[in-house]
Amino acid sequence: MHRLSGVFPVLPTPFTAEDAVDEAAFRRLIDFAVEAGVDGVVFPGMASEVETLSAAERGQMVAVLGAHLAGRLPFIVGASHADPAESAARAREGMAVGAVCAMIMAPPQAGQDVAKQVAFFTAVADAAPGLVIMLQNAPAPNGAALSPEAVAAVAAAVPAIRYVKEETLPCGQHVTRILAAAQGGLDGVMGGAGARFVLDELARGANGTMPALEIADVHAALWKAWRAGDKAKARRIYTETLPLLLFQMNFRVRATKDVLRRRGLLEHIGARAAGPKFDAGDLAQIGELIATAASCMTMHRPR
Structure with a gap:
């Protein structure tokens, strides 16, 4: 298997x-990810409302992903x-x-x-x-919020652990500390936390990011610019999209689905997950934030 790196929404x-x-809608989202130029996809995760899926639903959608993706991209199963x-x-x-x-x-x-982990x-x-x-490594209460050194110690003791997704704060510092403690024993550390700290993570040696899907084309362009050494372009993309990502931090999957709807990729945007719902002011605000980020979108311009 090739080393996993890049954008894995x-x-x-x-x-x-x-x-x-x-x-059917899930297949459209898979195609969007492929066409957006990402390096792989992840399912299911917290951004998939995994806690609300039955075992049968989860297995059904994993099977759909494997069949429809058909090897076009690597995928990581939650x-x-x-x-x-x-x-x-x-x-x-x-x-x-697959x-x-x-x-x-x-x-x-x-x-x-560490011994229990x-x-x-x-x-x-x-x-x-x-x-x-x-x-x-996720923050409490969902995760254990391990220290970077504990993460590296667990990985060193379990050879099957080749990668880490680090999303406890401060993410950038933790990427640095995990890599230092692992001493080359990992194939990579990826950032999470919705890509809100992606440039700091990449500057500290992260080999990719695992955000939500709604601006996958934008994150792919940011990664491409960073890899090409065009840090000014990467920072411009980051600056124009960060307000939308901060808004998404409050509303999570509901914001993701609303952006996808406005981009013509989803019709029904119902969510099972707990959390705040939009009011009229939020709907106006997200429209303004999408407009701010729209110049970075290379496909499916928002309506």
Whole structure:
């Protein structure tokens, strides 16, 4: 497997007007990601409303992703679960349809105890031979919020862990510390946190970012500019889109889906996830923020 790097957006789960998972809309979003020029995709994750999906729905959509993607891009399957046996089962489910890696959150119930975290990830790896793991280090209460040194220690003890998704604050500093502590023992550290700190992460050695999907073409252009050494262009793109990403921090998947709707990529934008809903003022504000970012969008100009 080639080293994973670049922009790997987390795909949202579209729902029909009747609140069923929408396979047709999901295929359109997969095609958008491919056409946007990203380097891979992730599903399911927190931005997919994974906590609201049944096991059957989750398996159904992972299968749709593998079949429709058909090797056009690598994909990472989300396989987080408190039970290592369940986590391994979800990883195997993804591997069976083409996933090249499983993203698994360091479980909060193991806390800061490195030995417990090692035991958890070892059990997952043992139950899924050949598995490549991306350890997701997320803030509490969803994640364990491990220190960078603890992340590196867990990875060193579990050979299957080749990547880290780091999204505890301050993200940039933590990328630096993980890479220093790992001493070359990882294939890469990717940033999360909605790409709100992406330039700091890249400057500190991150090998990519894993944002939400709504401006995937913009993030692909930013990554391309950064890799080409055009940091001024990368910063311009970042500056023009950051206000929209900050707005998304409050409304999460509802903001993602509304941007995708305005770009003509979603019809129904219902969300199951908990969290604040838009009022009239929010709808006006997001329209203004999308307009600010629109010059960076290379396809599906917002309506």
